[in-house]
Amino acid sequence: EPEVTQTPSHQVTQMGQEVILRCVPISNHLYFYWYRQILGQKVEFLVSFYNNEISEKSEIFDDQFSVERPDGSNFTLKIRSTKLEDSAMYFCASFGTGPHEQFFGPGTRLTVL
Amino acid sequence: KNQVEQSPQSLIILEGKNCTLQCNYTVSPFSNLRWYKQDTGRGPVSLTIMTFSENTKSNGRYTATLDADTKQSSLHITASQLSDSASYICVVSAKTSYDKVIFGPGTSLSVIP
Numbered sequence: 001e002p003e004v005t006q007t008p009s010h011q012v013t014q015m016g017q018e019v020i021l022r023c024v025p026i027s028n029h030l031y032f033y034w035y036r037q038i039l040g041q042k043v044e045f046l047v048s049f050y051n052n053e054i055s056e057k058s059e060i061f062d063d064q065f066s067v068e069r070p071d072g073s074n075f076t077l078k079i080r081s082t083k084l085e086d087s088a089m090y091f092c093a094s095f096g097t098g099p100h101e102q103f104f105g106p107g108t109r110l111t112v113l
Numbered sequence: 114k115n116q117v118e119q120s121p122q123s124l125i126i127l128e129g130k131n132c133t134l135q136c137n138y139t140v141s142p143f144s145n146l147r148w149y150k151q152d153t154g155r156g157p158v159s160l161t162i163m164t165f166s167e168n169t170k171s172n173g174r175y176t177a178t179l180d181a182d183t184k185q186s187s188l189h190i191t192a193s194q195l196s197d198s199a200s201y202i203c204v205v206s207a208k209t210s211y212d213k214v215i216f217g218p219g220t221s222l223s224v225i226p
Contacts, residue, residue, distance in 0.1 A: 033214070042218040043157070043202065056213070091156050093214075102147070102214075104156040 002026045004094045004105035012111045016081050021108045023075045023092030031095040032075045034067065036088040049075065082112045115140045117205050117217035125223045130193055134220045136186040136203030144208035148177050148188045151200045193224045
């Protein structure tokens with residue numbers, strides 16, 4: 001079965017530092033998403049990406065966040081200046097054209113100290 | 114407003130027993146509904162997916178139902194096992210130019226010996 005991969009699995013950073021979370025989606029998929037889940041809370045939508053541009057973003061996705069698909073395979077989420085409240089699991093998702101083609105990555109646990 | 118609600122918030126059952134988790138949604142236009150299992154610290158894994166015309170779908174010991182008229186779904190787990198302990202998340206997609214995905218808050222299930 002195809003799978004979405006994410007690196008690193010765990011990232012620890014100091015407040016104010018920049019972090020880049022990486023995802024490799026399914027190769028023939030078209031829609032990519034980032035979600036986050038603060039410990040003990042529900043999964044929250046951050047941003048969707050289609051045709052090399054953001055198609056929708058939530059109010060969480062402020063100017064500190066950006067996404068890129070720099071080389072046609074990797075899909076990255078950058079947080080420019082991390083805050084304590086950015087500590088969460090970040091999940092990448094890759095969707096194909098059919099409803100059965102939705103896959104989540106294993107997540108990156110971000111810890112901001 | 115597109116919303117997904119789940120009940121109960123948490124549930125404890127004895128190993129071998131059955132249980133049913135509920136999901137109510139107000140998502141329009143409806144595309145599909147998924148049930149995911151999320152182990153602690155892991156990404157969500159799809160259990161079932163149902164589109165508008167499907168009202169029941171099974172995956173091993175998991176059986177999901179969908180009533181598109183009342184906008185309700187249930188996930189029935191038969192003969193529970195200790196490994197079923199996880200969060201079960203109902204996720205509903207709205208049919209837009211891409212699948213807009215709305216997550217429920219999840220039901221935390223604990224199966225005890």
